Each structure stands twice: as structure tokens, then as C-alpha cells.
Amino acid sequence: MTLLSVRGLTVRHGNAVVVDGVDFDVAPGEALGIVGESGSGKTQTALALLGLTPGSADVSGSIRLDGQELVGATEPVLDAVRATRIAMVFQDPLQALNPYLRIGAQLGHVLEAHGLSTGRETGERVVAMLDAVGLPDPARQVLAWPHELSGGMRQRVMIAAALIAEPAILVADEPTTALDVTVQAQILALLDRLRRDTALLLITHDLGVVAGQCERVLVMDRGRVAETGATRDVFGAPSANATRALLDAVPRLDAPGPAARDAPGLLAAEGLSVRYRARRGKALAAVKSADLELKEGETLAIVGESGSGKSTLARAILGLVSPAAGTVVYAGQALARDLVDRAGTTRRDLQLVFQDPAASLDPQMRVSSIVGEPRAIAGNPATAGEITAALADVGLDTTFLDRYAHQLSGGQAQRVAIARALIARPTVLVCDEAVAALDGTVRTTVLALLREIQARTGLAILFIAHDLAVVRQIAHRVAVMYLGEIVELAPGNELFERPRHPYTRALLDAVPPPPGEAGRPAVLPGEVPSPLSPPPGCVFHPRCRYAEDGCRAEAPARRAAGNSSVACRRAEELDLARGRA
Numbered sequence: 001m002t003l004l005s006v007r008g009l010t011v012r013h014g015n016a017v018v019v020d021g022v023d024f025d026v027a028p029g030e031a032l033g034i035v036g037e038s039g040s041g042k043t044q045t046a047l048a049l050l051g052l053t054p055g056s057a058d059v060s061g062s063i064r065l066d067g068q069e070l071v072g073a074t075e076p077v078l079d080a081v082r083a084t085r086i087a088m089v090f091q092d093p094l095q096a097l098n099p100y101l102r103i104g105a106q107l108g109h110v111l112e113a114h115g116l117s118t119g120r121e122t123g124e125r126v127v128a129m130l131d132a133v134g135l136p137d138p139a140r141q142v143l144a145w146p147h148e149l150s151g152g153m154r155q156r157v158m159i160a161a162a163l164i165a166e167p168a169i170l171v172a173d174e175p176t177t178a179l180d181v182t183v184q185a186q187i188l189a190l191l192d193r194l195r196r197d198t199a200l201l202l203i204t205h206d207l208g209v210v211a212g213q214c215e216r217v218l219v220m221d222r223g224r225v226a227e228t229g230a231t232r233d234v235f236g237a238p239s240a241n242a243t244r245a246l247l248d249a250v251p252r253l254d255a256p257g258p259a260a261r262d263a264p265g266l267l268a269a270e271g272l273s274v275r276y277r278a279r280r281g282k283a284l285a286a287v288k289s290a291d292l293e294l295k296e297g298e299t300l301a302i303v304g305e306s307g308s309g310k311s312t313l314a315r316a317i318l319g320l321v322s323p324a325a326g327t328v329v330y331a332g333q334a335l336a337r338d339l340v341d342r343a344g345t346t347r348r349d350l351q352l353v354f355q356d357p358a359a360s361l362d363p364q365m366r367v368s369s370i371v372g373e374p375r376a377i378a379g380n381p382a383t384a385g386e387i388t389a390a391l392a393d394v395g396l397d398t399t400f401l402d403r404y405a406h407q408l409s410g411g412q413a414q415r416v417a418i419a420r421a422l423i424a425r426p427t428v429l430v431c432d433e434a435v436a437a438l439d440g441t442v443r444t445t446v447l448a449l450l451r452e453i454q455a456r457t458g459l460a461i462l463f464i465a466h467d468l469a470v471v472r473q474i475a476h477r478v479a480v481m482y483l484g485e486i487v488e489l490a491p492g493n494e495l496f497e498r499p500r501h502p503y504t505r506a507l508l509d510a511v512p513p514p515p516g517e518a519g520r521p522a523v524l525p526g527e528v529p530s531p532l533s534p535p536p537g538c539v540f541h542p543r544c545r546y547a548e549d550g551c552r553a554e555a556p557a558r559r560a561a562g563n564s565s566v567a568c569r570r571a572e573e574l575d576l577a578r579g580r581a
């Protein structure tokens with residue numbers, strides 16, 4: 001039996017054909033994954049299913065839901081179908097939720113606009129749905145505004161809004177891409193549990209997520225279907241080059257990374273603390289007395305969930321936020337707290353690459369000016385030859401010199417951002433989620449580029465990331481942060497094979513297994529607590545399966561354990577080498 005039948009679906013934007021004759025079927029209750037690189041047409045396909053492509057797009061072919069043709073249907077017909085028969089969960093819930101409506105009202109509107117309930121019954125169904133998606137105290141949360149919730153909570157609300165009318169099919173477009181690995185595991189488990197008879201069309205670039213959720217997969221490449229079949233078969237024995245390229249780009253947690261280096265220290269944080277002033281004069285401790293050392297020529301990764309303080313620590317090291325206490329030492333010298341007070345040479349030596357290359361490049365400047373900017377600001381303008389050489393270093397030729405940022409792909413823009421950082425010939429590059437927004441194959445190329453530059457120049461890299469499989473590929477050592485504290489710091493291979501802190505173990509267990517391999521991500525219950533009211537004792541104890549009375553009473557200091565250091569009072573007795581228990 002077929003619930004959704006798509007035939008010859010084609011979407012054109014002007015002369016560009018972004019979806020080109022796509023065919024697929026979805027049976028009731030079935031989960032179909034659609035995977036592909038950015039620009040492969042997967043999101044455009046999803047938008048066409050819901051009649052949400054922009055008005056200028058030309059959609060042709062056939063989309064039949066329960067036999068009803070949706071291509072060319074009138075807006076009132078599509079309105080009736082959306083939410084009740086086919087619903088969508090978007091990547092960014094903050095954009096998808098109405099910021100001016102309390103969340104209870106948003107869910108209630110779905111029911112009442114389609115005549116599914118009224119008055120008191122609506123209220124009861126909304127509270128029951130919020131309860132089902134795991135929102136704490138749902139009767140109170142109906143009055144919350146979207147901005148008052150964490151990213152994970154907002155995604156739960158999106159799922160509640162999509163499922164409340166019990167649609168026949170749920171289209172989820174990158175529903176976990178913006179989330180931490182631990183929250184991702186929670187949301188995937190939730191989708192699995194709640195959708196029951198609802199079919200799922202899961203659009204993602206994460207093949208591990210599809211492998212765990214979907215019986216069938218469809219691989220898209222440049223607007224067309226490259227391959228489709230049972231997920232196990234397609235990932236186990238791919239027949240299309242596009243599928244092989246996607247699979248080759250999946251980083252593996254179990255593939256050994258670079259060995260720790262024995263090299264002199266270059267940059268250190270000593271007892272660095274960052275505090276922000278919050279409401280009613282309360283102080284929020286974003287980073288608490290962090291100690292770490294980056295060695296010459298090494299990559300030190302800092303990982304942890306959102307709110308762990310990893311980006312704030314990096315920014316304090318760079319002088320972009322002013323620490324409340326502690327010192328940053330570079331090449332044996334204590335640095336001024338604020339960037340403006342640091343010597344020009346030090347500012348040149350420490351460079352930063354941001355997550356979103358498009359947003360970090362000035363849209364009004366050509367690539368040649370963007371790359372030369374740091375030297376121009378330093379009063380030492382780069383020659384045309386130096387700019388060309390900097391671009392060549394990141395694999396871009398002279399045809400890029402005159403382009404603007406909007407004329408670059410995500411990967412090209414990130415290369416330009418790296419070239420801009422490297423033209424100053426820094427000794428330290430801080431990469432803040434610098435590959436998080438890139439597709440698998442582009443990410444692989446940028447990581448290889450960083451490794452090659454490091455091998456050639458001895459560059460030290462502070463690599464802030466939440467994707468642990470990516471971190472394993474590149475980091476010599478890894479620091480794990482939780483609620484502003486470094487809870488474990490260890491050589492990369494050791495940390496991945498024998499974590500010593502229960503939080504590190506939980507982070508590793510939340511990563512979906514590679515496509516084609518058995519197992520499911522394990523859910524770490526709860527969320528990172530508010531730094532305004534951190535738990536007493538060990539800050540991880542409310543979520544730790546190994547917590548005992550002493551953990552609630554006393555905060556463990558980080559202490560040496562072999563080549564590592566760990567802040568867990570039970571580190572010596574726990575054997576955390578085996579995961580997903």
C-alpha cells in the first residue's frame with residue numbers, strides 16, 4: 001500500500017533545475033531517509049511536498065498523498081492537508097516557531113484552525129502533547145515564549161506541533177543538525193517513540209542518523225535520485241558514486257587519530273575564569289578556573305554540549321572576552337586580558353576562524369581584499385603575490401581573487417576564511433566550529449587542508465567542536481568541558497578508547513554508529529543545568545549514572561590519571577572503556 005507517491009517531481013528556479021524528475025513512494029508508517037550533499041535537492045523536494053517552494057519556483061510532476069494530487073492544488077486544499085495529513089519539522093525551530101505566540105497557543109492553533117478540537121479539549125491535548133515530548137512541567141510551559149526554551153526544548157515543541165494533529169506523514173528536514181550529540185540522541189529516540197503509525201521522511205546529511213531511523217534510503221545527487229533501496233543494502237553495498245562519496249566522508253569514532261605530540265608548550269590558560277552579569281545582579285560563571293596548554297604544532301580540541309563554555313574559553317584566550325580571573329600565557333609571556341591591549345605581534349600570532357564562513361566574510365569586499373585585510377589592518381599590506389600564494393595554500397586559484405563572498409560555496413568561503421587567517425602567518429589558529437556547517441566531503445577536504453598546513457608550518461590549532469568523530473580525526477589531545485569546567489583532558493586516542501569521566505563516556509555513546517553497523521545512540525537524560533544555579537558537588541551528578549552521596553557533597557578537582565587528567569572522584573574505580581551499556 002502506498003501513502004505518498006512522487007513521480008517525475010521537478011522544481012525549477014528560473015533556468016536552474018534543482019529537482020529533476022524524482023520518483024519515490026512511502027508506505028504508511030514507513031521511515032524513508034533522503035540524503036545528499038548541500039544543493040543535491042533534498043530540501044527542495046521536501047518543500048515541494050508541502051507546497052512550500054517559493055512562489056517563483058516552477059513545480060511539475062506528480063505528488064499524490066492518499067491518492068490526492070498536490071501538485072497544482074489550490075492554497076486552501078494545501079492548507080487543509082498541511083498539519084493534518086502531512087507535517088514538517090524544520091532544522092531551526094527558532095525560525096519555525098512564531099516568536100510572538102506562547103508555545104501553548106502555537107500548538108492549540110494547529111488543532112483549532114483545522115477544527116480538530118476547541119476550548120478546554122484543546123488545552124488538554126496541548127498539555128498532553130507537551131508532556132509526551134518530555135517538556136518538564138507542561139501545564140506551566142504552555143505559557144512559555146519560544147526564546148525562553150533551550151534549543152533542544154524548542155525542537156521538542158516543533159515535534160509536538162507537527163504531531164499534535166496526528167498527520168499521516170512527518171517530513172523532518174535536518175531536525176537534529178543544529179543540536180548537540182546528546183540532544184540529538186534524545187530527539188531521535190523521541191521521534192521513534194512518538195510517531196507510531198505516522199510515516200517519516202527524514203532529510204539529513206548525517207548517514208548515521210538515517211541508518212538508525214530509516215528502513216529505506218534515497219540518495220540524491222545534483223537534483224536526481226542517484227540510488228534508492230533498503231538502507232542496509234545501500235549503505236552496505238553502494239552502487240552509485242554519490243553514495244560512496246557520502247559514505248567515505250563519514251568520520252568514524254573508532255578510526256585512530258593522530259598520536260599525542262611531545263613538544264614545548266606555546267599557549268596556556270592558567271586558572272582562567274569568565275563571568276557574566278545576569279539578571280538581578282547574579283553572576284553567571286561561564287568558565288571556571290580553566291587550565292590547559294596548547295603545544296607547538298599540536299591540535300588540541302575542546303568539546304562539550306552547548307553551554308559548556310568551550311567557545312567562551314577560546315574567546316577569553318584570544319582576548320575577545322575579558323576574563324574575571326586567571327592568565328593567558330603565550331610564548332612564556334603573560335598576555336593582557338583584552339585584545340586591544342595586546343601587542344600587534346601577539347594579535348597577529350593568534351588568529352580565529354568562525355563557524356559560519358559566509359557571515360564572517362564582508363559581503364562588500366572581493367576575495368583579494370578579504371584575504372589581505374589582516375595585513376592591511378596591521379599596516380603591513382600583503383603583495384598581490386602573497387595573496388595569490390595564500391589562496392593557493394588553501395587550494396583556490398586566481399579566478400577567485402575578484403569574487404564576492406556570495407559567489408562562493410560554503411567550502412570555498414571557509415577556505416577563504418582560513419587563507420585570511422593564515423596570511424598573517426599565525427602560530428596559533430583557533431577554529432570555532434569551523435567545519436560544523438560544511439558537508440561531509442567538503443569537511444574532509446578542509447580537515448585535510450588544516451592537517452597539511454600544520455605539518456608544513458608547525459601551526460598549533462585550538463579546535464572547538466561538538467562533533468566527536470571529526471575531533472578524533474584531527475586532535476592530538478582533547479579537553480572535555482561541562483558547565484564551564486574542564487572535566488577531562490587526555491590524548492585523543494586514549495580519550496576515545498578509554499574515557500575516564502562518565503560525561504565523556506556519555507558523549508561518545510550518544511554518537512550514532514556508522515552507517516551499516518548495528519547499535520543505537522544512547523540517550524543521556526536531562527540537559528546541561530543553568531550556570532546561574534549549578535548543582536552542588538560534582539556539577540555532572542544529576543545526569544551521572546555513577547553518582548553516589550559523596551558526589552553531591554563535594555566538587556572533585558581535576559587530577560592526573562596516567563597521561564590524562566580527570567575531575568571525577570570515582571575515576572580510578574570505574575571502567576568506562578566499553579560503551580552503550
Ligand code: SF4
Nearest residue numbers: 538541544551568569
Ligand atoms: Fe559521576 Fe560522581 Fe564522577 Fe561526578 S564525581 S562524574 S557524579 S561519579
